[in-house]
Amino acid sequence: MDISFQRVSFAYAPNTPFEKKALHNIEAEIPSGSYTAVIGHTGSGKSTLLLHLNGLLKPTDGTVRIGDTLITSETKGKALRDVRRNVGIVFQFPEHQLFEETVEKDIMFGPLNFGIPAEEARARAHELIEMLGLPADVADKSPFELSGGQMRRVAIAGVLAFKPSVLILDEPTAGLDPQGRREIMDLFDRFHREEGLTTILVTHSMEDAARYAEHVIVMHEGHAVLSGSPESVLTNAEELARYRLELPRTVRFQRDFERLVGRELPYAALTEEQLAEMIAELARESGDNS
Template identity: 55%
Template sequence: MAGVGLDDVSLTIHGGEYTAIIGHTGSGKSTLLQHLNALIKPTSGTVTIGDRTITSATSNKNLHELRRQVGMVFQFAESQLFAATVREDVAFGPRNFGVSAADADALAVKMIARVGLPADVLDRSPFDLSGGQMRRVAIAGVLAMQPEILVLDEPTAGLDPVGRREMMALFAQLHAAGQTIVLVTHQMDDVADYADRVFVLDQGQLVKQGTPQAIFQDADWLLDHQLGLPRTTQFALQLRKRGFQFAHLPLKSAELAQMLAPQLGGQAHE
């Protein structure tokens, strides 16, 4: 697949998986995301979503269903809110796609609950809510379209640590319920904690792919490509310099603790 900012990128995102796309700023991540629902089209090659294939010749007509199928949550999604009430904002997408007013309202009620907001926000102005709540409203609006694929472009940008954890927990719940998720992020802890598969972009090319466990073993390569590591992995590297041994670099704190236990016990008896 080739397009604006991308060069011969070929990859497969499987239904039901939680896929992370990482790369430094300008690597082509957002361009790739915009191909997923034909916001931009490949200048050569193809993009296939389900049974729909997009090429450079694809007409912009009849792309409604594809854009319902692939829900996009852009960075600072709350900036796209516009309606007088939360209820109207969340129901707007379904109404625009031909859903009846009653059914769209029911979807708004359901999705506001799904993103963890109380029902009493429905008749409030979204602009009276906190930033984190506004972002949840924007996500509820995307979910109301009942997409098969949820695409998230830096969805926790600007949130405090508690808000970030809550937002990632929400996406984990959606994934556990069967939602296919594609996440672009600079937060390597989130990649380690949630992703099934990782694609690494650099200068518009796909340069690495695999499980988080496989990707984060090559710490020097990641750092050379201006990418970070999960905090636990960074700590393990520091411990390795102090003589601790690891069969492989751990990604999560529980895994690190399990690896350290026998070594710390051995030291304690010396």
């Protein structure tokens, strides 16, 4: 499902003394099936942009196109419901959105709300419990009896249960330890590939953007200021610094390593695995030449 922003601007409390312009003439294209990271410092407009993707906010000016649906300041009713059926959002701390008395009912809530038959919704809930690595017996438990990591997985299952075409991830690993963050991000990456989703990751983590995304959009003070591949955007230290962002840790380490050995590596490594492979190859070449 293709997504485009066409000269999109947004203001909170427009035409009042409290008006605050949050987005300025955003132009962006997100191809169907792609994995896009939206990065930027706090207050850059990332979350406001995200909320336009399922009609929680509508543009003050301009147009958001999601598949065949156009969203403008005047859009209402059935069009927004269709969009929300196709766009799933995993917010920060999604476990705070749990409310049903059992895990099964919580996961089924979204599909039932969109008219999916109960038996189909129940089957999908149990399928997701297994896919997300949860014990089978959690289905009949209260979600509030579970560990924090399990609660988050249940909340994620509730978003995935109605099979969205577009998955929006708003800092989905906030508050998790490094192992938990990696497990959850790998899980989303697997769903992205296996289900053919259009995935949009809104994040402060340059490392997650580098590891998972195919395309990067940089937001700054309500403007989309940079756009391109991770290789072009996330290795440009001067441009990133202009928008108060740093290089990913792996790229910084590579630059330090290259200065230390007095030699440039073949390409910019965006993951630890890529960097380790290049350093190992360099060591093998050095050994063969000695």
